[in-house]
Amino acid sequence: MLKWLFSFLPSQTIYAHCDIPCGIYDPHDMQMAAHTVIRMTQMIMDMHEEDQKQFIHQLSRLTRVKEEHAELLKHELRVLYGDYFKAEHLEKYPELSDLVFKTLKLASKARQEINMEAAEELLGNTQKIAEIFFETKGLTPKRVKSPYPTEREIVIYEG
Amino acid sequence: MFSLLLRFKISGHSMIPTYKEGEELLVSSIPYLFLQPKVGDVIVFKDQKHYVVKRIQEIKGEKFLVKGDNKEDSKEYGWIEKKKIIGKVILKLS
Numbered sequence: 152m153l154k155w156l157f158s159f160l161p162s163q164t165i166y167a168h169c170d171i172p173c174g175i176y177d178p179h180d181m182q183m184a185a186h187t188v189i190r191m192t193q194m195i196m197d198m199h200e201e202d203q204k205q206f207i208h209q210l211s212r213l214t215r216v217k218e219e220h221a222e223l224l225k226h227e228l229r230v231l232y233g234d235y236f237k238a239e240h241l242e243k244y245p246e247l248s249d250l251v252f253k254t255l256k257l258a259s260k261a262r263q264e265i266n267m268e269a270a271e272e273l274l275g276n277t278q279k280i281a282e283i284f285f286e287t288k289g290l291t292p293k294r295v296k297s298p299y300p301t302e303r304e305i306v307i308y309e310g
Numbered sequence: 311m312f313s314l315l316l317r318f319k320i321s322g323h324s325m326i327p328t329y330k331e332g333e334e335l336l337v338s339s340i341p342y343l344f345l346q347p348k349v350g351d352v353i354v355f356k357d358q359k360h361y362v363v364k365r366i367q368e369i370k371g372e373k374f375l376v377k378g379d380n381k382e383d384s385k386e387y388g389w390i391e392k393k394k395i396i397g398k399v400i401l402k403l404s
Binding site for chain 1: 315316317318319320321322323324325329331334335336354357360361362363364378380403
């Protein structure tokens, strides 16, 4: 009703974007966070209880880092989705919204559980999002072996 | 700047949860003919070539510190001068 009442007024776009519109976005931190979640999950799974105090101490540290990086990944992804990706990107990549939704859920799952399958799937999704990101920039994404102990791939781009 | 009534459509997420992308707002400068902008007001201002919507956080004389409501990604925007303010958000249309 209200909208109809004021429909005679021309509508203009108003920006509620990231507060400093710097235009600097990168999926790198998100990918590093996914690698960290995998690494922490690996290290937790490899732990052996010899000294209980040491075990609890180390488990706490690894769990904390896994939690932090899963949250960091979610934060980075929300910023990319909320501030970088535009309607035209969603039209060109109709799978993107669902991919982002599933990735956020996976990050929570990988954070809550000691679940290597979820952590692997999380990395796979962040790589797909990174590929879409670089393509929207007119760049050619490329998967290369990362220099991290996870020995999984990371998405970079070719000029 | 006097603006009787302006209609804007939001692009972006920095005002979530108050205002979401795609929602429309009515903005007017009439409230500021009688009263000074105050902390908590949601205002529209012109920043270079864009119209921007933010909430006033702090006031120092004729300068206003503004910020988005979205705690996930809204850092402080910075200080803006009063002359850049187009008006106050007075109504959400959708």
